Amino acid sequence: MNLDTLEVPRIRHGLEGSRILIIEEEPIIGLTEAEILVSAGCQVVGPAATVAEAARLIATTTVDAAIVDATIKSKRTGEILAALATQNIPFAVVTAFGPVYGRTRLPRRFRDAPILDKPFKARHLVAVVEALLNPRFAK
Numbered sequence: 001m002n003l004d005t006l007e008v009p010r011i012r013h014g015l016e017g018s019r020i021l022i023i024e025e026e027p028i029i030g031l032t033e034a035e036i037l038v039s040a041g042c043q044v045v046g047p048a049a050t051v052a053e054a055a056r057l058i059a060t061t062t063v064d065a066a067i068v069d070a071t072i073k074s075k076r077t078g079e080i081l082a083a084l085a086t087q088n089i090p091f092a093v094v095t096a097f098g099p100v101y102g103r104t105r106l107p108r109r110f111r112d113a114p115i116l117d118k119p120f121k122a123r124h125l126v127a128v129v130e131a132l133l134n135p136r137f138a139k
Contacts, residue, residue, distance in 0.1 A: 015041040015126070018133055021066040022047040023054040023080060024094070025073055029118075033067060033094075036122045037129065051075055058083045065132040067116070067125070070095040070105060078107040085110070090132040092116050 020042045024030035030047030037044050045061050048054040051072055066084055068077055070093050084091045092114035116128050
């Protein structure tokens with residue numbers, strides 16, 4: 001894949017070495033997200049394509065933040081979000097349902113999570129990860 005066509009920001013100060021978990025059921029989207037984040041200096045864990053795989057990675061891997069598809073295999077990802085919250089791992093939710101309707105599909109306690117609406121530009125993904133890792137934006 002030619003990342004130049006995606007307008008990928010190159011290595012970003014503050015992202016170098018950050019471990020980001022990607023949970024995405026669509027392989028091409030998960031791999032594209034991974035490629036974008038690696039180009040920005042992150043280390044990527046995953047992508048996990050199932051709820052079970054995501055739960056295993058959350059339980060066994062140290063990560064700094066996560067990017068989570070709102071729906072995996074027709075299941076909403078509330079249990080994944082709960083596991084991340086329990087471990088104090090900041091996350092953003094990716095949805096194809098739009099920012100308003102997509103937010104209403106989340107469990108009530110996670111509706112304030114950052115939302116990234118598909119399709120998105122590479123710079124938007126990187127900006128969301130930067131915000132997740134910046135303590136000024138911590139809840």
